[in-house]
Ligand code: IMP
């Protein structure tokens with residue numbers, strides 16, 4: 001069945017989004033990070049651990065900018081309810097499929113916000129006997145930090161605004177944007193769409 005182009009409401013040019021970081025700028029920064037990681041981890045066969053779901057696009061581009069042998073794994077985590085968040089306790093929804101004892105781990109995350117999720121995850125991975133645990137994050141909302149999390153490889157510092165795209169979502173929407181944008185109106189963002197049960 002033919003679909004008239006006029007009926008396609010492009011998410012990429014959605015007026016409820018204000019572009020913050022272009023796809024080109026993201027790719028250029030990733031090439032720099034990839035070169036840095038290739039040098040730092042030469043001869044160490046690092047295991048990149050992507051934090052689902054948000055980091056999957058960043059991981060897929062970053063790994064192709066790293067030219068040394070490496071492995072990848074995924075982990076899915078979710079914060080507990082409001083009162084648990086202050087303790088920084090998180091639930092592992094999907095754990096790693098392999099043991100990481102003696103491995104050089106590079107956690108790949110989309111964004112560090114309060115830092116509560118990451119500080120739990122980094123400690124958890126260290127406790128499994130990894131040789132080293134470092135962090136690569138595409139975005140850093142430093143103004144919101146509650147727990148100090150050292151970011152070894154950072155894409156961009158961003159202001160305290162809710163961003164979507166390039167893997168990051170609002171209620172599971174906008175992950176497919178090839179750039180990072182600021183969501184202007186959160187109510188409008190959900191209009192006319194089926195609701196998702198909140199997970200990660
Ligand atoms: P925190 O650092 O423990 O507060 O949690 C970071 C997680 O919250 C990220 O992995 C994202 O899933 C989510 N998050 C924080 N800020 C944003 C945002 O601006 N847009 C989309 N997701 C966000």
Ligand code: MG
Nearest residue numbers: 051052054110
């Ligand atoms: Mg995340």
